Amino acid sequence: MSTGPRPPALNELIHHPTRLAVMAFLSGCAEAEFRAVQEGCAVSQSALSKVAAVLESASYIKVRKGYVGKRPRTWLRLSAAGRTALTDHLSALQAIAADAAAWGASVDSSVGD
């Protein structure tokens, strides 16, 4: 039984690699056009549509529809709640990696003894 601090909570909603990539992509800019996100994250249009719908329903991203000339455009941006959730999730991932590194070091030292 572990007596250490409680493990950090991962956000199951954004743990999926594509969702995580989309959230992280949007955290690197103020707002991005649907196609730019699609190209930047290397995902298909249908996959990004599904991911965007899930993240929007969780209020992690905001979707804005408009026109450039006569062409319809969809813009995505990270909401404040989404930014916080992403930061927490990345912190949790970093904590897991750090804990494992510490665990590995302790195993190495016990083997060496």
Add this chain to the structure above:
Amino acid sequence: MDDTPATSAARAAAALRIAETARTAAAQRPRPLPSWYPAANGLLFAAGFTLIGLQWVVTTAPWQLTAGCQLAGAVLLVVQCALAQRIERRPGIIQTVPRFISGRLLTTAYLVPLAPAAVLCLAFGLAGLFITTGVSGGLVNWLLLHRERSMTGAA
């Protein structure tokens, strides 16, 4: 699922790499900044504001000269904005604070020059405000863009 710490760490590291790659893809410039751009941006900004501010320094000048300075200053600022738009803008993405500097440091870098500008505004009026803002703002632009260029390993 019964993960060992090692496999959990490998998955966590992979997820962190995905996030970092995606974030970098969004934040990167469309192309590396040209070597001449930081200086050109800073000088255009400084010269534009200084020329506009000169109208309050040389009060005895003929109106044609004053108007010419204002026009030239406005043109230089428009050129600076157009250049920034052409070189820094990336289609489909609205950039946020550049990654090489924190938002707080960026705000400080632009707010600090406003203190001497405010003092010189009290001492010399609008001429002090415009010229100090132009010179200090241009210098901040130059330094920040130069820093970005050197940190992103521009060509």
